[in-house]
Amino acid sequence: MADEGAAILQGAASAADAAPQFAELLSACWPRAYRFAYRLTGDPEEAEELLQQAAEEAFRAFGRFRPGTRFDRWFLRIVYTSFLDSVRRARRRSLFSLDQLPSGALVAEGWADPETAVESSLDGPVQRALLALPVEYRSAVVLVDLLGYSYEEAAQILRCPVGTIRSRLHRGRLALREWLRPYVDALKRGELG
Amino acid sequence: MKHPDAELSAYVDGVLTPEEATWIAAHLATCPACRAVVEDLRAVRSLVRSVPEPEPDPGALARTLRHVEGSRIRRRSRWRAVWVAAAAAALALLLQLPWMPVPRSDAAEEAIQLRHHARVTLAHPMAEVAVATFLSSALPAHLAETEWGP
Numbered sequence: 001m002a003d004e005g006a007a008i009l010q011g012a013a014s015a016a017d018a019a020p021q022f023a024e025l026l027s028a029c030w031p032r033a034y035r036f037a038y039r040l041t042g043d044p045e046e047a048e049e050l051l052q053q054a055a056e057e058a059f060r061a062f063g064r065f066r067p068g069t070r071f072d073r074w075f076l077r078i079v080y081t082s083f084l085d086s087v088r089r090a091r092r093r094s095l096f097s098l099d100q101l102p103s104g105a106l107v108a109e110g111w112a113d114p115e116t117a118v119e120s121s122l123d124g125p126v127q128r129a130l131l132a133l134p135v136e137y138r139s140a141v142v143l144v145d146l147l148g149y150s151y152e153e154a155a156q157i158l159r160c161p162v163g164t165i166r167s168r169l170h171r172g173r174l175a176l177r178e179w180l181r182p183y184v185d186a187l188k189r190g191e192l193g
Numbered sequence: 194m195k196h197p198d199a200e201l202s203a204y205v206d207g208v209l210t211p212e213e214a215t216w217i218a219a220h221l222a223t224c225p226a227c228r229a230v231v232e233d234l235r236a237v238r239s240l241v242r243s244v245p246e247p248e249p250d251p252g253a254l255a256r257t258l259r260h261v262e263g264s265r266i267r268r269r270s271r272w273r274a275v276w277v278a279a280a281a282a283a284l285a286l287l288l289q290l291p292w293m294p295v296p297r298s299d300a301a302e303e304a305i306q307l308r309h310h311a312r313v314t315l316a317h318p319m320a321e322v323a324v325a326t327f328l329s330s331a332l333p334a335h336l337a338e339t340e341w342g343p
Contacts, residue, residue, distance in 0.1 A: 019265075023258055034249035048253050052260045059261045060268075123244045130241075144206070145241040151208055163199075170202035173237045174230075184236040192240075 018062050026055060029072035032147060036076055039142040040083050042131045050086065054079040076157045080139055087135055122183065122192075129179040137172035140165050145173075196220075196227055205234045 026033075037047035037054075058065075058078045065074055130138050136158075143154040144165070151169075155162045177184055186192045197217055203209050204217045221228050314320060 019262070022261075026258070027254060030254050031246075031249060034253065035246055038247045038249075044247070044250065048250065048256070051253070052257045055257045055261050056264045059265065122240060126241055126244045141241065145238055146244075151203075151206075166203050167199045170199035170234075173202055173234050176241065177233045177237050180237065180240055183240055184233055187236045187239060188232060 018059075022059055022062050025071040026058075026075065029075055032072055033075055033079060036142060036147060037079055037083070039127070039130060039146060040080075040135070040139065042127055050079060050083055053086075054082040057082060073153060073157050076143075077159065080158060084135065125180060125183065126176075129176050132179060133172050133175055137168045137175065140168040141172040141176070144169055194220075194224070196224065201227060201230055202234055205231060205238065 033051060033054075034047060037050045038044060041047045041050055054075065058075055061078070065071065130141065133141065139158055140154060143149045143157060144151065149157070151162050151165045154169075155165045158165065183192060197204075197220060200209060200213060200217055204214065209217060221231065
């Protein structure tokens with residue numbers, strides 16, 4: 001895959017010495033970047049569109065990337081800022097407070113019966129609950145709980161203090177607990193996976 | 194009793210300092226409400242971690258790299274067009290400089306026109322007759338009848 005990517009950029013870009021290196025680094029972190037983009041957007045096509053936009057910006061800024069630093073974190077940072085830009089453009093952002101949690105109906109659509117749910121069917125409810133979170137909380141939960149980054153790494157990607165990650169993660173999990181209550185209770189009773 | 198907040202998530206993740214962890218453990222031993230929150234947080238984390246990882250479309254990376262290459266070429270062409278236009282404008286300006294008219298004031302222009310008019314008028318064969326006729330009508334009679342000549 002990396003070779004294929006390098007060939008595409010190299011073929012038409014003899015002047016761009018950075019192109020093969022960029023393609024190689026992007027290929028190496030591609031699955032991880034896709035998972036991040038998919039969990040942020042909740043849609044495969046939107047995720048690919050977001051990654052294309054982010055890759056374009058990343059290549060333009062590639063001169064500022066310091067070799068030796070982690071490309072995946074650098075690129076995920078650009079994915080995140082690109083996503084924030086698109087959200088702002090779409091004016092989809094809204095103020096959020098745990099005191100104003102949406103009703104269970106928000107994620108209840110297509111809600112599986114927790115007692116008979118199999119593990120794979122949790123994807124829908126969990127993804128809907130993630131999408132209901134404000135972007136800042138969603139990104140913290142996705143980076144730490146889904147992609148396995150440490151608090152420090154997530155703080156680097158989201159450019160905020162580690163304490164902010166801790167707080168966003170906690171508040172995000174508390175909101176998810178309310179929205180996924182039937183599953184949380186079923187899991188605690190040992191009725192899920 | 195002060196209840197911990199975000200420390201509970203950090204406790205679940207095992208990222209507290211030893212001092213904080215000791216404090217939380219002591220608190221949990223006496224606070225059923227916070228113990229329930231910790232259990233819930235563990236369950237939420239398990240639920241989120243249990244969802245299957247989405248696999249990217251096999252052609253998505255190649256499409257993205259083509260998109261990057263396309264935008265790079267478009268950007269380069271755009272800059273080239275700007276440079277060519279700027280160079281052409283600069284060259285045109287440079288070539289036209291020697292032929293550009295020197296600005297003149299209105300007074301200078303009027304003086305040139307008057308001088309030209311006077312030269313044409315005096316060169317006319319009837320100019321002297323015209324002057325004599327004018328003078329005979331304009332001057333007093335005793336002066337007009339005086340013989341004028343060399």
